Structures are given as C-alpha cells and as structure tokens.
Amino acid sequence: MPMNFFPLPNVIGAILATLILWFLEMRFAYWPLPSNRLTHARNNFVFGIASLLLLGAAAVASITVSMFAREHGWGVLNWLRLPLVFETTAGAVLYDLGNYWIHRGQHMVPALWRLHRAHHTDRYIDVSSAFRFHPFESLYRGMCFVALVFIGGISIYSILLYAVLVSIALPLSHANLNIPSSWESWCRYGLVLPLHHRVHHSVKRVEHDRNYGIVFLWWDFLFGTFLSPMTVTDLKIGLDYASEKQGTELAAMLKEPFVSPNAPAPFEDSPR
Numbered sequence: 001m002p003m004n005f006f007p008l009p010n011v012i013g014a015i016l017a018t019l020i021l022w023f024l025e026m027r028f029a030y031w032p033l034p035s036n037r038l039t040h041a042r043n044n045f046v047f048g049i050a051s052l053l054l055l056g057a058a059a060v061a062s063i064t065v066s067m068f069a070r071e072h073g074w075g076v077l078n079w080l081r082l083p084l085v086f087e088t089t090a091g092a093v094l095y096d097l098g099n100y101w102i103h104r105g106q107h108m109v110p111a112l113w114r115l116h117r118a119h120h121t122d123r124y125i126d127v128s129s130a131f132r133f134h135p136f137e138s139l140y141r142g143m144c145f146v147a148l149v150f151i152g153g154i155s156i157y158s159i160l161l162y163a164v165l166v167s168i169a170l171p172l173s174h175a176n177l178n179i180p181s182s183w184e185s186w187c188r189y190g191l192v193l194p195l196h197h198r199v200h201h202s203v204k205r206v207e208h209d210r211n212y213g214i215v216f217l218w219w220d221f222l223f224g225t226f227l228s229p230m231t232v233t234d235l236k237i238g239l240d241y242a243s244e245k246q247g248t249e250l251a252a253m254l255k256e257p258f259v260s261p262n263a264p265a266p267f268e269d270s271p272r
Contacts, residue, residue: 011052013167021127021175030178030194034124036248041128043250047118048131051138058142059163062149066156075153084157091158092165093216098148099166100219102141104212115140118256120208123238123247125201126176136257162215169215173197181230192217195229203240207232 022041026033034040069075077087077094106116115137122129133141149159173192183193192213200211210227213220220226238247245252246259 011056011167013164014052014171017168017171018127018130021171021177025126025176028178029176030198031124031176033176037126040124040248041126043248043253044122044128044132046250047133047135047253048128050135051131051133054135054138055142055145058145059159061142061146062154062159063156065146065150066154066159069150069153070155075149075151077155077158078153087155088157088161091152091154092162094152095145095148095154095158095162096165096213096215097219098144098152099214100212100223102144102148103214104223104225106137107209107212112140114257117239118253120201120239121242121246121253121256122201123242123244124176125174125198125237127171127174129201130170130174132253134254134257165215173214189218189221191215198235198237199227199229199232201237202232203236203238207235 070078073079077091080087082090106112115134118134119129119132119137122132148154169191173194174197175194177194179193179195181195183195192211192215196211196213196217199207202208207227210225211217211220212225217226243252246256
C-alpha cells in the first residue's frame with residue numbers, strides 16, 4: 001500500500017462512523033440534545049481536523065519505521081516471527097495496550113495532563129467529543145505511536161487493522177447513546193462502549209481516573225482501573241474547575257495547556 005494513502009482507511013472509517021452515530025444520537029440519546037449541538041460539534045471538529053492531520057503524519061512515519069524495523073529484524077514481533085494472521089492480530093492488540101498506557105500516563109503525569117485536559121473540559125459528551133484533542137496532545141500521541149511501532153516491531157498490516165478499529169471505537173465510545181444497562185455485563189470484556197467511557201469523563205477524579213481503554217476494555221480489568229457504570233450515581237461530565245468558556249469556546253480550548261486551574265495537581269489519590 002503506498003504510504004501516501006495509508007491514513008485514508010482511518011479517515012474514511014472515522015467519517016462514516018461519526019455520521020451514523022450522529023444520526024443515531026437523534027433517536028437514542030442518553031442525555032437530551034443541547035440547543036448548541038452544532039456549535040459544540042463545530043469546535044470539536046476543528047480540533048479533529050488538526051488531530052487527523054498530525055496523526056496522519058504519524059501514521060506515515062509509523063509505516064516507514066515499521067518497514068525499517070522489519071528490514072533489520074528489530075522489535076518484539078519481528079523477533080517472534082509469527083504467522084501473518086497471528087502477527088497482525090498480536091500487533092493490533094499490542095498497539096491498543098500501548099494506547100492504554102499512553103492515555104493512562106496523560107492522567108498520571110501533570111505535564112501530560114495539561115495537554116489532555118482540553119478533552120475533559122467538554123461538558124457535553126457526544127460523538128464529536130471523540131475528536132476533541134488538543135493539537136499538542138495529538139503531536140505527543142503521534143510520537144508515542146511511532147516509538148511503539150519500533151519497539152513492538154508492529155507490522156504495516158497491524159497498523160492498518162488498528163487504524164480501522166480505533167476510527168470506529170473512538171466515536172462509538174463517546175457517542176451520546178442510551179446503551180441498555182443489560183449490555184454492560186457481557187460487553188465488559190470486549191469493546192469500550194459509551195456507558196463505560198462516559199464514566200471516564202466524570203468531574204470526580206476517582207471516576208475520571210478509571211476506564212482508560214481505547215478499543216478494548218480488558219486492559220482496565222487487567223490493570224485494576226475498571227469502574228462499572230452500574231456503581232456510578234449522579235454522573236456529571238467535565239472538570240469541576242473549568243469555566244463555561246473553557247468548555248465551549250475554541251480559543252479557550254486552545255489555551256487550555258497554558259492556563260493554571262485552581263485545582264490540585266493530578267493525581268495524588270488516583271489509582272495507579
């Protein structure tokens with residue numbers, strides 16, 4: 001596959017998933033649709049365009065690094081030499097494991113939290129929130145992904161598979177959908193669903209430092225960070241210190257890494 005076309009499956013998948021979920025939210029919303037839904041989505045999608053450009057560049061860099069590592073036999077999966085199907089699957093799973101720790105690290109390290117918290121100042125979570133990542137955060141994540149591909153020896157096919165998975169999983173996990181609570185018991189070891197991920201956007205630190213999974217939820221079980229939505233009451237979304245401007249205005253969202261909130265440094269009492 002030509003490198004110039006590599007990010008396309010991710011972009012196309014994200015657009016299709018977002019459009020479908022946008023209209024499903026109109027019929028099966030968990031929270032009432034706000035009057036400023038279009039403005040809210042516009043601001044989030046502006047962030048999304050910058051993120052897609054940066055992560056697209058990271059995807060091209062990742063495939064270059066993947067080819068280099070394969071040629072020289074570097075990286076864990078290149079050492080194992082598994083059959084193609086198993087190698088591709090293992091690489092995608094390894095990618096998601098790395099993504100879990102990248103995300104968790106952004107909650108554990110104060111400097112990284114500054115990059116990430118613009119995502120959490122959103123006071124209304126819907127499918128557009130999946131694109132609300134500060135450009136500096138996307139740049140940081142992109143560099144982490146390139147390093148992960150090199151260390152893991154992750155193949156081109158694994159990167160492509162994971163790109164498709166994450167382009168669907170991120171919009172789905174943020175969607176304002178009223179998922180039946182009965183689904184929680186049999187989905188908790190599989191994909192991250194909106195009822196799991198909205199807990200991660202709670203104003204309560206003990207709740208938003210849980211459920212870090214990006215595509216697969218099982219990492220939260222394995223590393224002790226899962227919190228069942230069935231145990232959460234009076235869920236409120238956002239950050240308790242964030243003003244209305246920080247949550248809704250594009251300029252304030254862009255300045256978020258540089259402001260000093262009246263809140264304690266993260267995250268002394270959080271699960272590690």
